[in-house]
Amino acid sequence: MITFFIYLVVITLFYHNQYAQQILLVRYIAEVATNLNFGSHKFIKLTRILSLVQKSHKIDLRAACGLQASLWPPLAYSIIINMSYIIKKISKETLYQNYDYVVMDRSKLCGCKGVRTCFTCEKEFNLTPTVNSEDLKKLSSASYCSYCNLLWSGWNAYEYKNHPNHTGTSYYLDGIFIEHEFISEEEETMLMKNLDVMPWDVSQSGRRKQNFGPKCNFKKRRLSMGNFNGFPLSTKFVQDRFDTIPIMKDYFTIEQCSLEYRPEIGASIDPHVDDCWIWGERIVTLSLQSDTVLTLTPHKIKYSNQYNIDYIPNGKYLPIPVNSVNYPIDVVRILMPRRSLLVLYGKPRYLWEHCILREDIHERRVCIAYREFTLPYLNGGEKYTESCDILEKAKCFW
Numbered sequence: 001m002i003t004f005f006i007y008l009v010v011i012t013l014f015y016h017n018q019y020a021q022q023i024l025l026v027r028y029i030a031e032v033a034t035n036l037n038f039g040s041h042k043f044i045k046l047t048r049i050l051s052l053v054q055k056s057h058k059i060d061l062r063a064a065c066g067l068q069a070s071l072w073p074p075l076a077y078s079i080i081i082n083m084s085y086i087i088k089k090i091s092k093e094t095l096y097q098n099y100d101y102v103v104m105d106r107s108k109l110c111g112c113k114g115v116r117t118c119f120t121c122e123k124e125f126n127l128t129p130t131v132n133s134e135d136l137k138k139l140s141s142a143s144y145c146s147y148c149n150l151l152w153s154g155w156n157a158y159e160y161k162n163h164p165n166h167t168g169t170s171y172y173l174d175g176i177f178i179e180h181e182f183i184s185e186e187e188e189t190m191l192m193k194n195l196d197v198m199p200w201d202v203s204q205s206g207r208r209k210q211n212f213g214p215k216c217n218f219k220k221r222r223l224s225m226g227n228f229n230g231f232p233l234s235t236k237f238v239q240d241r242f243d244t245i246p247i248m249k250d251y252f253t254i255e256q257c258s259l260e261y262r263p264e265i266g267a268s269i270d271p272h273v274d275d276c277w278i279w280g281e282r283i284v285t286l287s288l289q290s291d292t293v294l295t296l297t298p299h300k301i302k303y304s305n306q307y308n309i310d311y312i313p314n315g316k317y318l319p320i321p322v323n324s325v326n327y328p329i330d331v332v333r334i335l336m337p338r339r340s341l342l343v344l345y346g347k348p349r350y351l352w353e354h355c356i357l358r359e360d361i362h363e364r365r366v367c368i369a370y371r372e373f374t375l376p377y378l379n380g381g382e383k384y385t386e387s388c389d390i391l392e393k394a395k396c397f398w
């Protein structure tokens, strides 16, 4: 049935000569294939199959499809053959354009890689963003009220302003905490001034960033000091204030990352789960300059151990139901007002993906994202010898 469906898509593809559509369809076929994770040692990696195609056709299909997966061999071979057909059907000119899109280092143009896009590369290569908020709006959504700690049905993230006069259905989801006005307006102004005198690096999906933390290789799960030199002194007061919040007890910041989102660049962050091998349970974000919304979306595990979810402590939240958070609501909207502090932990941190939609960035928004180590890398943990120098460095402010 699925194979037949894939054939249908491929046939449709033959009648489309537009480069962007071809890319999208290739990506779509691959996505269909990726979601069929049969989870057995017998199944070979789709990335390996795709690398064969890309070698013979000089095209980085893996990047075009943005995937990595185990796949049932007969299905995989059928996809490979279909993909070979697709590539052969693409004109030379399109192939070169295509080659540019998927292989070209876009760092001179923007910071996007693989399937991530911003306005700049979308315009240049006629690309379509992967996240479509209209699709999310069709799902059942609820928005978080920080005053009653409940979700209320609906998409509008400003629902919390109606507190206590909410209407509709409420749901409970433990693991979201918001402290309004965590810093004052004067502190926000000073903090922004101090951040903006430091250089910003380009990042993916139209963002810019300033990263302070050790070097982490999430794929190989290797940790090293890299250029980590501690944190800017001007930001110390924020970390110091964490002690005033009970759920932030013993929070020891290892990474601090400023992120900038500007609407004119189409900045956003695609749905993801923060790495579970090295980053501890509490994901902390201080929002600055403008309000935005954190959107939690259904967790779609694309391949085994994605986001290193196998490292979630004690298997506390495992097994994660594939493609389902097992909850009556599919999309959770959390308003992050400027100057507020958000702490995400437990189920919302591990079982849902979070993202910031382009349409939720109305003005320049900057946030400072904080991360702590997982237990094995803290004092007394079995990996402490690998992390003790980094823990020491993380006490420094310059």
Ligand SMILES: O=C(O)CCC(=O)C(=O)O
Pocket (backbone or CB within 6 Å): 259, 269, 274, 285, 294, 354, 356, 367, 369
């Ligand atoms: O901008 C935000 O608030 C979210 C950032 C985020 O999810 C991340 O850096 O992992």
Ligand SMILES: [Fe+2]
Pocket (backbone or CB within 6 Å): 272, 273, 274, 354
């Ligand atoms: Fe994140």
